[in-house]
Amino acid sequence: MSHDPQSPPSRPPEPPAESAPENPIRAAIAGAIDENAVLLFMKGTPDQPACGFSARTVAALQALQAPFAAVDVLPDPRIRQELSALSNWPTIPQLFVRGELVGGCDIVTEMYQSGELAQVLGVEAPQSPPEATEAEVAPRPLGIENRL
Amino acid sequence: MPTAEEIKRRIEAAIPQAKADVQDYTGGGDHFQATVVSPAFAGLSRIEQHRLVYRVFGEEIGGPIHALSLRTETEPQL
Numbered sequence: 001m002s003h004d005p006q007s008p009p010s011r012p013p014e015p016p017a018e019s020a021p022e023n024p025i026r027a028a029i030a031g032a033i034d035e036n037a038v039l040l041f042m043k044g045t046p047d048q049p050a051c052g053f054s055a056r057t058v059a060a061l062q063a064l065q066a067p068f069a070a071v072d073v074l075p076d077p078r079i080r081q082e083l084s085a086l087s088n089w090p091t092i093p094q095l096f097v098r099g100e101l102v103g104g105c106d107i108v109t110e111m112y113q114s115g116e117l118a119q120v121l122g123v124e125a126p127q128s129p130p131e132a133t134e135a136e137v138a139p140r141p142l143g144i145e146n147r148l
Numbered sequence: 149m150p151t152a153e154e155i156k157r158r159i160e161a162a163i164p165q166a167k168a169d170v171q172d173y174t175g176g177g178d179h180f181q182a183t184v185v186s187p188a189f190a191g192l193s194r195i196e197q198h199r200l201v202y203r204v205f206g207e208e209i210g211g212p213i214h215a216l217s218l219r220t221e222t223e224p225q226l
Binding site: 053080084087088090091101102103104105107108109110 | 197210218
């Protein structure tokens with residue numbers, strides 16, 4: 001595994017939740033990542049995604065029939081703030097598998113198309129070739145309401 | 149509000165030998181899509197490659213730049 005040369009070398013790989021009792025939101029986020037094998041932080045819910053990028057990521061997971069837990073970051077802006085500080089990733093959605101950040105919408109979509117996502121999730125890859133299913137399972141990320 | 153051209157210029161200035169192709173996704177100046185090719189990505193995971201690009205913009209991501217959709221490559225795709 002390679003390391004980003006620009007990351008400060010002193011950064012601990014796993015900030016222990018108990019070291020930040022003054023930060024219950026970050027502790028709750030870390031706990032959720034720890035407890036759920038597949039966890040998606042998103043805007044809205046899997047049934048009602050509130051952003052095209054979240055919708056597209058949910059669609060990839062659902063196309064693989066992969067069970068996943070989801071956290072809606074919208075109810076409290078601090079969730080997103082603390083999550084990004086924890087994960088060193090600026091955008092939503094964020095998919096975690098077994099405690100590791102896999103990526104956001106772009107990476108998850110790319111991995112879905114290449115079959116890597118199925119591998120990482122330990123599920124069967126879709127039978128039909130990814131390029132044929134892309135239109136069905138990965139709708140354009142921006143709905144009309146986001147263009148206003 | 150940044151333009152696609154400005155985003156392209158900043159990525160190419162910050163990442164060694166990078167070539168960026170940036171589209172303004174909606175025409176609104178806040179949703180961009182970029183394909184970035186640089187030998188600097190070699191040996192890095194996708195996450196690390198994308199972090200390198202996101203780092204160019206820091207706090208602007210999620211702020212003035214609402215979304216920057218990324219595709220990173222070490223070599224140009226045919």
